[in-house]
Amino acid sequence: MATPTPGLESLSLWIGTIGMTLGTLYFIAQGWSVRDPEQQEYYIITIFIPAIAAASYFSMAIGFGLIEVPVQGLGTLEIYWARYADWLFTTPLLLLDLALLAGADRNTIATLIGLDVFMIVTGLVGALAREGQTVRIAWWAISTGAMIVMLYYLLGTLSEQASKMSGDRAALFSRLRNLVLVLWSFYPIVWILGTESGFAIIPLPVETAAFAVLDLAAKVGFGIVLLRSRSVFSGTGASTAQSAD
Known part of the structure; x- marks a missing residue:
């Protein structure tokens, strides 16, 4: 067990803790x-995302x-x-929210989550590798490659399935998908430029x-956008979003 360096590093971690809570x-x-x-299904999934992150x-x-x-x-x-333990649980839940919103079949969900888990695990291996910088970067490349395939699948297959849903539901999916595409693309950039x-x-x-800001936006921000339009994915099939407030 190590002690985080005081200052910006410690402040970022406590802000992350408070923000997720x-x-x-x-x-x-x-x-x-x-x-x-x-x-309720969306709320249960979305509540666990920041709870695990907190x-x-x-x-x-x-x-610790x-x-x-x-x-x-x-x-x-x-x-x-x-951080990797967090991502291993929360990113599949985020993808599950998107997949349910798109009305995805089980094969699509399994593919997305499988690619995501592979991405996180190989990223963790890279972070823990002791053999030198070249090996660490090789693992980063493998993890980033999995992320690119996953995002491509998200942009292609899952978006195609979402296009068959009602107009408001498809529009909500597109907003959340774009949020994920943009924010998740920054993670490997921060990793390769950072200390790991x-x-x-x-x-x-x-x-x-940087990771704290990305995490808060990708988890809490994602949840706010999703749940404030909860009537879009209600069992009533309503097509007009309403505020949850």
């Missing part, structure tokens, strides 16, 4: 009186989710393994802050 409580409050079974950020903030990895030619690197790749163009405190 507030997001969780907000989603619980908004969904407390929901009785429509389909709406636990992950808390573990990193207190130093941080380890030191000796890497050949690079010295000892500080790696937040809890060995380049350290971005120092660890800035890297940590």
Whole structure:
């Protein structure tokens, strides 16, 4: 168990913890009186996303989710393994929300989640690799390749299935899909420019802050956009979005 460096790094982790916790409580409050079974399904999935992330950020903030990895030619690197544990659970849930909104079949859902898990696991292997910078970058390339295939599948097959839904539902899917495409594309960029790749163009405190901002937008922001238009995916088939407030 290591202790995070005081300053921006620690502040970012605590902001992440508080932000994810507030997001969780907000989603619980908004969904407390929901009785429509389909709406409840989205709320349950979406509540767990920031809840898991809040636990992950808390573990990193207190130093439990941080380890030191000796890497050949690079010295000892500080790696937040809890970040990958967070992504391993939350990103499939995000994709499940999108897949349900698009009315995707089980094969499509399995493909998306399989690619996502492969992406996270290979990214974790790269972060923990001790053989040197070249090996770490090779694992990053494999993980990024899986992400590109997954996003292409999201843009193609899943979007095609979503186009068969009602106009408002398809439009909501498109907004959320674009949010995922943009935000998720920044993750491998921050990784390769940060300390985990060995380049350290971005120092660890800035890297940590960047991941926190991306996580909050990709989890809490995603949930707010989705759940504020809950009538779009209600069992009533309503085509006009209404505020959950």
